[in-house]
Amino acid sequence: MSQVAPDLVDSVTLDAFERDGAVLVQSLVDAPVLARLRTATDAALSQSENYFRRQRMWESDPVCRDFCLHSFAPLVAAQLLSTRKINLLYDQVFAKEAGAVATPWHNDQPYWPVRGPAMTLWLALDGVPFAGGSLEFIAGSHKWDRWFQPFVTGNDGGVDAPYEATDGLFEPLPDFDCERDQHTVLCWEMEPGDVIAFHAMVVHGARANSSKQVRRGYAVRYTGEGATYHVGPGVNPRITNDTLRPGQQLDSAQYPVAYRRDV
Ligand SMILES: O=C(O)CCC(=O)C(=O)O
Structure with missing residues (x-):
């Protein structure tokens, strides 16, 4: 597994992440690591x-564990979040089969048991053409501090229903597709090994996969220094923790420290 590569995040990448909430980092993961992650996912x-x-x-x-905890990935997250500590929140694979529907607009943090800095590294395991389930982001929306209503997803990634019992806690999702001309929407084609780094509060979705190929993405979720445990309506119960109390730091067997710099 590739180990630490210093200065993977240059100032242009960091500025884009801070400004837009999402940035493409090309060719971050090499072919042998990709092959192992494809098998694992x-x-x-x-x-x-x-x-x-x-x-x-x-x-x-062990392959996923190595990538999440012992590769350069946590360091990249630390550089992007400008933080001295990174915890792994969880990892996830997203496979959009040929013909799959679009993933609706959302921001991630309403689903996560965490308050404070958090982000994703989304690694393309396959090439992602625009029509093949490419991710889209509303530039700068991570700074809005707007918490949009989480929804229950179907097997294909579409919306089944809004989560219940969250009245008043979240804003209804605007129809961002109708508002496209009011925003800068970022969307990149990806080669295998490219990564999109994005903030947990940036509004994003994925286009339908109208190609003939499956589109597999491996997403690793990290939190930064100051992140604390929080549970409430809308939080995904499959990623909560039985022992942490609200307000505690995440450090635990479930959310291990993946990177720490003391000074
Ligand atoms: O890969 C997808 O289709 C959606 C990914 C996503 O929404 C996420 O990683 O938060």
Whole structure:
């Protein structure tokens, strides 16, 4: 597994992440690591039909564990969040089959048991053409501090229903597709090994996959220094923790420290 590569995040990348909440980093992961991660994520894909239930593979798979905890990935997250400590929140594989519907607009943090700095590294395991389930981001929306209503997703990644009992806690999702001309929407084609780094509060979704190929992405969620545990309506119960209390730091077997710099 590739180890620490210093200064992976140059100032242009960092500025883009801070300004837009999402940035493409090309050719971050090399072919041997990609091959191992494809094998590992395919094993997870064979175990669940549900688009959003292939999570926490690192806990049982050494390849995922190595990437999440011992590769350069936590360092990249630390540089982007400008933080001295990174915890792993969880990992997840997203496979959009040929013909799959779009993933609706959302921001991630309403689903996560965490308050404070958090982000994702989304690694392309396959090439992602624009029409092949490419991710889209509303530039700068991570700074809005707007918490949008989480929804229950179907097996294909579409919306099944809004989460119940969250009245008043979240804003209804605007129809961002109708508002496209009011925003800068970022979307990149990706080669295998490219990564999109994005902030947990940036509004994003994924286009339908109208190609003939599956589109597999491996997402690793990290939190930064100052992040604390929080549970409330809308939080994904499959990623919560039985022992932490609200307001505590995340450090635990479930959310291990993946990177720490003392000075
Ligand atoms: O890969 C996708 O289709 C959606 C990914 C996503 O929404 C996320 O990683 O938060």
